[in-house]
Amino acid sequence: MKKIAITGATSGIGLETAKALYEKGNELIFLVRNIKKAEGLIKEWSGEDRVEIIECDLANLQSVRNAARQLLTTYTELDVLINNAGGTFEERKESKEGLELHFAINHMGHFLLVIELYSFLQKSNTKIINVSSEAHRAGKLDFNNLQLTHNYSVTKGYGNAKLCNILFTKSLAKRGFTSYALHPGIIDSGFGDNLSTPFKLLWKLGKPFMKSAREGASTSIYLAQNELPKALNGSYFKNKKPTHSSSDSKNEALQEKLWKYSEEIIAEKLNSNSNSKDF
Incomplete structure (x- = not known):
């Protein structure tokens, strides 16, 4: 039995990933924005005592910090962390901190x-799994406009974020963690609900060719459950197999630049320079 934490576990592939890992006898920690929704879902599961819920709103950095601290005071080890939560937004929107x-x-x-x-x-030797997307190939990080305050498009926003997922994965592997990124496939889920009417129509037309949420969860489940050769650490997976990611995702200078940029945001937005460390 593994102890597995997962973000975005109340819908889509996150929920299907959680269900499958639960059915395999694992202990789960839901890191979710909507506690009531999570509680309602797990009431249907037998032996629900194997699921703990921690409030974690990824669009609120203080909420993320509070969730991490709660996890630290509750648990002594963690086998797997699945950074699954995501979203797409037709119009430019900002988080609580203006990101x-x-x-x-x-x-x-x-x-x-x-x-x-x-x-x-580090101490737990936790495996870190980041759900990315083939959309990362459309990503081009311009650090002078990474928050897309001008020339915004959903393609840029989502593509950049998914590229960040892979850059982050490879940075973690270089720092001694076991970490993988993955593409779940094009999923028939509520993912396109935030799109405008023309895009929603295209999304609906494509549904017959999409994977189910359970099929989309298969690579996350595979990576969480299996121990892979060290040579594959930091790799990008598709259909449970390692595959090539974009040339930008393999750029080590870009990986480090994103890490530093992200640290600077923590220092600025949480007013905690003492917590921003050069790992």
């Missing part, structure tokens, strides 16, 4: 979660 919402939810909240748990995850 572009794709960047905030898909990358920055997960980055802070890992930083707050850094020593704990």
Whole structure:
């Protein structure tokens, strides 16, 4: 039995990942924004005592910090952390701290979660799994406009955030963690609900060709359950197999630049320079 924490566990592939891992006898920690929704879901599961719920709003850095601290005071070890939560937004929106919402939810909240748990995850030899997407190939990080205050598009926002997921994964592997990124596939879920009417129509037309949420969860489940060769550490997976990610995702200078940029945001937005460390 493994102890597994997962963000975004109340819908889509996150929920299907959680269900499958629960059915395999694992102990789960839901890191979720909506506690009542999570409680309602697990009431249907037998032996629900194997699921704990911690409030964690990835669009609110203080909430992420509080969640990490609660986890640290409750648990002595963690086998797997699945950074699954994500979202897409047709119009530019901002998090509580004024970060572009794709960047905030898909990358920055997960980055802070890992930083707050850094020593704990090291000690536990925790495997860190980051749910990315083939959309990362559309990502081009311009650090002068990473928050997309001008020339915003959903393609840029989502593509950049998913590229960040892979850059983060490879940075973690270089720092001694076991970490993988993955593409779950094009999923028939509520993922496109925030899109405008023309995009929603295209999304609906494509549904017959999409994977189910359970099928989309298969690679996350595979990575959580299996021990892989060290040579695959930091790899990007698709259909449970390692595959090539974009050239930008393999750029070590870009990996380090994103790490430093993310640390600077923590220092600025949480007014905690003492907590921003050069790991």
